[in-house]
Every structure is written in C-alpha cells, then in structure tokens.
Amino acid sequence: MLSAYILPLWQIFLEAPQYPEGLEMKIWLHGITGNVEQINGLNHYIGMKHIIVSEFLEFKVLPYIFGFLIVIGLVASLISSRRLLNIWFCLLLIFAVAGFIDFYLWEYNYGHNLDPRAAIKVDGMSYQPPLIGYKQLLNFLAGSFPAIGGLIVGLAGLIVAGVVLYEHRLKKSLQ
Template sequence: MNDSSKKLSLTSSLLIGLAAVSIIASMFFPWWKMVFYAPQYPEGLNIIVYPNKLDGQIDIINGLNHYIGMSNFGEENFPELSYLIYIIGGLAGLTFITAVLRKRAVLYGLIVLFATGGLTGVLDLHFALKKYGSNLSPEAPIKIDPFIPPIIGENTVANFITHSLLGTGLYLIIAAFILLLIPLWKDRAK
C-alpha cells in the first residue's frame, strides 16, 4: 500500500473537519482592509473587504481619491465579490468531504487546490491595487506619481498614511490551511 492510499487517522480527520469549520467562519469576517490616516482624519478611514461586500467609509475615500485622479472603489468594480462566497462555501464542502473520506490523496489534492486559490487571490488583489494606483487621471487637481499600495504594510500618498492589514477572515483561512497541513506531518509514513 503506497503512502497516498493510506487512511488518515481519526484525529487528522477531526483536524480537517475543524479546518472546514474555520473556512465557513471566515465568510462572516473581514478578509482585508486598508486604513487611511491623515491630519484631518486622525481616527482613520477604512475600506473593509469581506468575501461578498465592501464596507467602511468608502464614499469619503472616493471623494478624496478624486483629487489624485484615482477611480472610485465600489462593489461593481470587484466582480469577485459576487461569486467568491460560493467558492469559499465549495472549498468548505470539499474540506468536509476530505475529512469524511480520510484519504491522503484527496487531502493532497485539497491542499493543492487551497494553495492555488490562495495564490490566485493574492495576485488578484495585487493587480486590483496596481490598477487603482497606477491608472490616475491626468486631469486630477493634485498630481502624484503612480503607486501600488501594498497588500500588507504601510504606504504614504500625499498627506495620507495607509495601512493594509489582513482581516480576521483571512486569519481563519490561514488557520484552516495549517490544520490541513498538520495531518501530513502527523500521519507521515513511519
């Protein structure tokens, strides 16, 4: 019997089931946010990204971004928000199926799918940020050089300091991924 056909232990199955619960829970929390600080906004302005919607002081931020020629943020500009929740639900379902089947080969496939989805999400966010920061209107009242806000970290544009942060939902997704990796170590061939 080769390594990939061996059954995972019951403990590993429970960890995979817990990963599925973590994935489902992630749908109810923000995945990412940007907080904009400036002298006139010391409390900060937020753009908060959930898997299916945007939240925060988006109207105020759009009004300010107009001055540097940046396009408006809005759910209509992020078609991913209309279907991402279904992909996450599907991933949770596949994770539950993996927990029930307890097959290594299925777990390997799930991990590859999970990692591919994560990489795709990071690239999608990077390209969206690049589009917003580098396609500035030449007719804008305030001229600034094009820029790419970081996915995680700090950026300064004019008198605004922007902090990009992971949200609770994404930490739950990271926890789920780690829970999927533990059985590979725990049930490794002796």
C-alpha cells in the same frame, strides 16, 4: 473557514493629519464595507477611479468558490481520504496565491490608472496601497493587513499544511 462568511478577510486603513480617527475599508467574501464613500471622495483629487463594489466580479463568484473549497474539505475529512486532503491543500494554496495576485492587480490598477486630468499630479507618484504592511501615500499613511476572518482562514490553511505534512511523515515512517 466558514467564518469567512461572517467575518471580514482583509482591511485597508488610511490615516492622515485631517483624519486622526482614520478611514478603513474591510474586504469580505461578498463585498467591501467601511468608509468607501469617503475614500472615493478623497481619491478624486489624485484621479483614482471610484471603488464601486458592484463592478468587482470577484465578490459575485468568491462565495461559491469558497463554498466549493469548504465542501471538498468536509468530504475529505468525512471519507478520511488522504489523497483528497492533498488535493484540497493544493487547491487552497492555488486559491490563496491567485487571490493575492488578483488583489495586487486591483491595487496596481487603482494606484496607477489615474485620470490625466486629476487636480493633484505628482511626478512619478503612484498610489498603490501595499499588499501587506504600511506605505506613505502623500498625506495618508496606508496600511494593509488581514482582518479577523482572513487570520482565521490563514490559520486554517496552516493547520491543513501541518496535517498534510504530518500525514506525509506518518506515511513515510509506516513504510
């Protein structure tokens, strides 16, 4: 899970006829990198708000929340407490679900909250990128997938889930 500090968690990429090389945004614990400026430049046609990293509270608190989770995990393994392990797993789960909800809300907000004076207006069209997977947004094909850091964290979560399950069975069989 420490890898999340040095690897991106999520990526959104855009492809269009004029952008065969693609544009991408990488979401980290502490911010967004990639072609943010170009994407902002293009989004002004449809009246989407500028993505300004400093306006996201998430990136200020995420590194701490994540650190807190890591500490609990480490403590759980150090004192070999099954109860703490279960708590940790629950926290991770809540964190993941809350994270996805938050991500979805942001996407919804950007995709729907469009300036009424935008140059390009297509009736009934919103520009919310997919939570995960591909979606065609006018001339752009948008893709949203976990990045390497996200995959590692996901894998770690699965391992924890496995361990919790295994411990649970072990406990049952011992009884």
